[in-house]
Structure formats: structure tokens, C-alpha cells
Amino acid sequence: MTESLEFSALLQLVDERSAAFRSAVAAAPGPDAPVPSCPGWTLFDLVRHLGTGQRWWAAIAAGPAEAPPAKDAGEVPHDLEALLAWYAESNALLLGALREAGPERECWAWWSLGVSPANAWGVARRRVHEVLVHTYDAQLAAGAVQPMPADVAIDGVAEFLDTCNSTPAAWPHKAATIHYHAVEGRSWLLTLDGTGAWPAPLTEDAAPASVSATGTAEQLLLFVWGRLTMSDLKLEGDQQVFEQLIAWEPEE
Structure with a gap:
């Protein structure tokens, strides 16, 4: 976690x-x-x-x-x-x-x-x-x-990755990584491959992501919960990965 x-x-x-x-x-x-x-x-x-x-x-x-x-x-x-x-x-x-x-x-x-x-x-x-x-x-x-309390929103992003985006169901697309960056100074990594979807802290030596999203912790939380869209964040990389993740309904 x-x-x-x-x-x-x-x-x-x-x-x-x-x-x-x-x-x-x-x-x-x-x-x-x-x-x-x-x-x-x-x-x-x-x-x-x-x-x-x-x-x-x-x-x-x-x-x-x-x-x-x-x-x-x-x-x-x-x-x-x-x-x-x-x-x-x-x-x-x-x-x-x-x-x-x-x-x-x-x-x-x-x-x-x-x-x-x-x-x-x-x-x-x-x-x-x-x-x-x-x-x-x-x-x-x-x-x-x-405004949401920033520390609670920060944990909210992590919690969503730990539950909703955490599964051993195989990712049905090309392996990818997503970086989430909160302007408050917290970042997270989500890996998507044949072993499933797994969150982890983002380290300084992490390889470049397939796609990254930057915003406040509140914006990131509302995005992963479907309240905001990709246009509300600063995105870099292959946005199709987000589209695939949003549409994915893994079978376990």
C-alpha cells in the first residue's frame, strides 16, 4: 500500500x-x-x-x-x-x-x-x-x-490504485505504465501487463511512463473517480492508455 x-x-x-x-x-x-x-x-x-x-x-x-x-x-x-x-x-x-x-x-x-x-x-x-x-x-x-483536504485527497488517489486499479487479471493491451503526479509533491506508478494492474510508489529512477497525468491531488482523485476528464489534467504521452484503462472491465 x-x-x-x-x-x-x-x-x-x-x-x-x-x-x-x-x-x-x-x-x-x-x-x-x-x-x-x-x-x-x-x-x-x-x-x-x-x-x-x-x-x-x-x-x-x-x-x-x-x-x-x-x-x-x-x-x-x-x-x-x-x-x-x-x-x-x-x-x-x-x-x-x-x-x-x-x-x-x-x-x-x-x-x-x-x-x-x-x-x-x-x-x-x-x-x-x-x-x-x-x-x-x-x-x-x-x-x-x-476544497478537499489535500492530505485526504492524496491518500484517496493511492487508495483508488490499491483497490479499483489493483488486480491479477491480465491487461488485455500492450504493456504500459501510468505515472500520476500531484502538484503537492506526491507521485504514483501504475503498471499494466500480463500479470495484472499493480500500483507502486514512483521512484526517481523509474523509466519514462507510457502516459502521465499531473494535477492537484483533488483533481487526480476526481479524475480516477470519473468526475473529471483527461482535458482537466496536464497529460503527456499516449492518452490511449487512459482510454483503455477507463473502458477496461477485468474478469477475475
Whole structure:
């Protein structure tokens, strides 16, 4: 893994980012407001999605499992005040389950074949960035996007590479490397070849990349999450590699 935030710090970030998420939802025109970064979704859909995810991962963090539990959030209220209370309860359930589990408890995770560990620490880290990006979505819907904490965005780029871009599934194209450069002074390497896709810290003696992307950590995070496009970053090299990666659906 390319970053190593402490478990207690991750739990605090889940709580802090969730508070920012609720504030953004409360400031928006209402539950039926569209979410520009999630085409076809309203704020109600966004809150339901994130709250259901918090409850689902709370159940997963309870212990090892061969398969995940079914997603069941029950009835989600549409009234704004009740909806925010439902989300707050969802977040509290997740935090309680993670604290009870402790960082080392193994559990099911869809990224278990990748770099990030399938344990409560890995779950906490994933939820930090799920809430972080969806807070951006909610703020966009409210028309008042706030800058992300740079250190959290930096870890977010690394976490995405450790989970979403970490797989033993063979890369179906010509072997390639991608360099991500954050202007805050952090860089990452993603290798794509017959052994799969694997992230690693970018060293000074690394060979030239097939393609590189430079931007703020927030811009890079929003790019890998599909909120920004290649035109929003400074790119050098073969941009087709990014197009191939975005379109890739590995079978494991």
C-alpha cells in the first residue's frame, strides 16, 4: 500500500467527511435536486446510496464471511430532515461496527485479490474516500463546492490504485505504465501487463511512463473517480492508455 493512515484517523475522517456530506445535502435545494456528477440521480438517490453503503459495510465489518450480506437499508425517508437523520444513523452504525471490529479483523472485500487488505482497516479507508467523493457530488448539487483536504485527497488517489486499479487479471493491451503526479509533491506508478494492474510508489529512477497525468491531488482523485476528464489534467504521452484503462472491465 502506498499510504498508511492510522485506523483511528480513518474513523475520524469518516465522521468528519460524513458531517460535511450532511451539511452539503442540507444546503441544497431539496432531496429532488439533480446531482450533476451522477447523471440521472437526485440528492435523495445519492443519500440513499451512501447510507445503504454505510449499513452494508457495517454488517461486513462484523467478521469474516465467504460472501457479503444482502444490501437492505429498509425504507428510506424522503423528507429532508428524516433523510439526514437516517444517514446519520447509517454512519453511526458503520463507525460502531468498525470500532468493535478493530483494524485487523478480516472480512469480505471485493478488492481481496488486490493490494489493499480485506480487513476492517481496508474497509475504513475505502469508506473515507467513498464519502469524500460523494461529498463533492452533494456540494456540486448545492452549488457550493469546497476544497478537499489535500492530505485526504492524496491518500484517496493511492487508495483508488490499491483497490479499483489493483488486480491479477491480465491487461488485455500492450504493456504500459501510468505515472500520476500531484502538484503537492506526491507521485504514483501504475503498471499494466500480463500479470495484472499493480500500483507502486514512483521512484526517481523509474523509466519514462507510457502516459502521465499531473494535477492537484483533488483533481487526480476526481479524475480516477470519473468526475473529471483527461482535458482537466496536464497529460503527456499516449492518452490511449487512459482510454483503455477507463473502458477496461477485468474478469477475475
